[in-house]
Amino acid sequence: MNRRGRASRRVGLTLAALLVPALATVCAAPLAAAPGTVEAAAQTVPTTSPTVPIPTWVDVPVSFTAGGVTVHGTFRHPVGVPGKVPAALLIAGSGPTDRNGNSALLAGTVGTLETVADWLSADGVASLRYDKLGSGQTGLGPYALDAQTIGVAPFEQEAAAALRFLAAQRAVDPHRLAVIGHSEGALFALLLATGQAGRVPAVHALGLLEPLSERYLTVISAQVVAQVQAQTVTGQITPAVAAQVEHTLAVAVSRLRSTGRVAAGLPYGLANVLDPSTALFLSQADRHDPAAVAARLPTRTPVLVSCSDADTQVSCAEVSHLVHGLSAAQARVDLVHLTDVDHVLKVDPSGAASGYTEPLPFSPDLQAALAQFVHGSLDAQGTR
Numbered sequence: 553m554n555r556r557g558r559a560s561r562r563v564g565l566t567l568a569a570l571l572v573p574a575l576a577t578v579c580a581a582p583l584a585a586a587p588g589t590v591e592a593a594a595q596t597v598p599t600t601s602p603t604v605p606i607p608t609w610v611d612v613p614v615s616f617t618a619g620g621v622t623v624h625g626t627f628r629h630p631v632g633v634p635g636k637v638p639a640a641l642l643i644a645g646s647g648p649t650d651r652n653g654n655s656a657l658l659a660g661t662v663g664t665l666e667t668v669a670d671w672l673s674a675d676g677v678a679s680l681r682y683d684k685l686g687s688g689q690t691g692l693g694p695y696a697l698d699a700q701t702i703g704v705a706p707f708e709q710e711a712a713a714a715l716r717f718l719a720a721q722r723a724v725d726p727h728r729l730a731v732i733g734h735s736e737g738a739l740f741a742l743l744l745a746t747g748q749a750g751r752v753p754a755v756h757a758l759g760l761l762e763p764l765s766e767r768y769l770t771v772i773s774a775q776v777v778a779q780v781q782a783q784t785v786t787g788q789i790t791p792a793v794a795a796q797v798e799h800t801l802a803v804a805v806s807r808l809r810s811t812g813r814v815a816a817g818l819p820y821g822l823a824n825v826l827d828p829s830t831a832l833f834l835s836q837a838d839r840h841d842p843a844a845v846a847a848r849l850p851t852r853t854p855v856l857v858s859c860s861d862a863d864t865q866v867s868c869a870e871v872s873h874l875v876h877g878l879s880a881a882q883a884r885v886d887l888v889h890l891t892d893v894d895h896v897l898k899v900d901p902s903g904a905a906s907g908y909t910e911p912l913p914f915s916p917d918l919q920a921a922l923a924q925f926v927h928g929s930l931d932a933q934g935t936r
Contacts, residue, residue: 607633609673614680618713619706624689625651625682625714628669629723638728638930639678640759641715641744642668645735650688651681653734653896660909664734664896667914668761668922675923676932677730680718684710700829704836708749711740719753728930730757735866735895738763739842746848757854757929759922762866762895765874768838769805772825775865776801797822808835843877854929855883858918860890862903884929888921 607630614627630637642665648656653664669679683690685706686699695702719726733741738760743749745758764771777798784794797820804826808814812835814826826834849855855878859871868889878885892901898912926932 607631614717616713616717619709621685621690621693621695621706621710623682623684623710623713625680626669627678627680627718627721628673629678629721630673630676631723633723636725637676637678637723638730638926638932639680639718639721639724640672640730640732640926641711641718641741642679642681643711643714643731643733643737643740644681644684644687645737648687650683656687658905658909662896662908664914667897668732668734671919671922672926675926677926677930678718678721678724680714682710682714700832703832707740708743711744712750712752715744715752715755726753727756728932729753729755730759730926730930731755732759732761733763734761734897736764736837738765739837739840739845742842742845742849743840745850745853746845748845748848755853757856757925758849759856759925760874761856761858761897761918762860762863763842763857763871763874765842765866765870765872767841768834769809770838771866771870772834773801773805776822776825793820796820801826809838812836841877842874843880846874846877846883847880849878849881849883851882853881853883854886854925856886856888856922856925858888858890858897858921860893860895860903860915862890862892862901863895864903864905865895886921886925888918890915890917893918 609628609630612627612629613624615622615624617623629639642651644650644653644665650656652666653662653668655662665681669681672679685695685702686692692699692702695706715729715731718724719729731741731744733739740749741755741758741760744752745755780789780794780797783789784791789797800818800820801822804814804818804822808826808831812832814828814831814834816828817823818826846855857871857875857878859866859868861868871887875885875887892899893915894900894903894907895905896908897914897918898907898910899915900907900910900912
């Protein structure tokens with residue numbers, strides 16, 4: 553989704569997949585595992601401080617059930633450390649994005665959530681990240697033959713189950729829980745923290761990283777219109793065709809909002825973003841204005857919010873709308889304005905989706921802001 557006018561040769565076909573659900577395109581068969589299980593540690597992550605006892609951090613494959621789906625994830629926690637530590641649930645962005653922040657629609661490694669987990673463990677915070685429905689080991693489960701029936705509820709259920717699972721772990725202090733959502737994941741983080749995703753342990757801090765900040769269909773419409781206008785300026789399409797595209801889009805969005813349905817095979821490439829297979833999810837997710845959800849947070853909830861001048865999917869202007877909602881709740885907002893950081897948190901002034909899988913460094917400014925945030929809001933004791 554390119555708000556800055558990187559036009560394609562076809563109208564509306566370059567919308568990035570990370571903000572548009574594409575569940576019907578992915579069906580990874582889930583591996584067998586008992587619900588709520590913790591398996592053998594798969595990886596050890598050492599820290600390096602010579603002045604304090606050095607905990608060993610392990611990545612442990614886990615699974616839990618949510619709404620009849622077995623959800624697979626990774627629980628990172630310290631061993632050999634007395635007492636309990638704060639913990640954060642990490643929620644991925646949209647589409648078939650797995651526990652590490654990698655998408656089946658992108659050839660290569662993105663690694664956003666795995667990197668955030670690395671940052672958190674260096675700051676003394678355990679974490680749980682999971683393959684949400686339609687991604688990784690979790691796959692589509694019982695929805696494999698009928699993906700059109702996937703609405704918002706399965707994602708709320710898995711996020712709530714994940715938070716309950718995390719809070720129940722022996723190494724975790726359930727009174728120091730955070731939820732960190734990236735992109736679309738920020739909406740589900742807000743739903744958890746406001747109790748709108750079901751009964752869950754109290755959320756003590758929120759991280760909203762490059763968050764979905766306005767109603768879903770409003771964001772999609774704005775991005776399509778921006779592409780159409782850019783293609784008109786460069787002469788790739790005529791003003792008459794541009795008007796037809798925008799009219800077709802407006803009619804489709806209006807119908808989706810009023811009926812929950814969208815016609816198959818929309819012209820001008822619009823079928824790539826508005827399709828019957830994702831209509832139910834989009835219509836239900838669009839009912840949530842993230843700012844209105846944020847306004848229902850408990851008073852003085854600590855919230856870290858990021859936006860970047862190079863993010864071509866979520867603009868700082870959109871994020872300001874969300875911040876207004878946070879202010880209405882009197883949240884303790886730490887707003888971090890990043891420079892030259894793309895949507896997946898990598899340093900890339902172009903912000904282009906083509907750079908998401910490139911081996912670029914992640915934002916050191918956001919890493920530092922997150923460290924300060926968890927130390928202040930969760931009383932985390934890092935070893936960096």
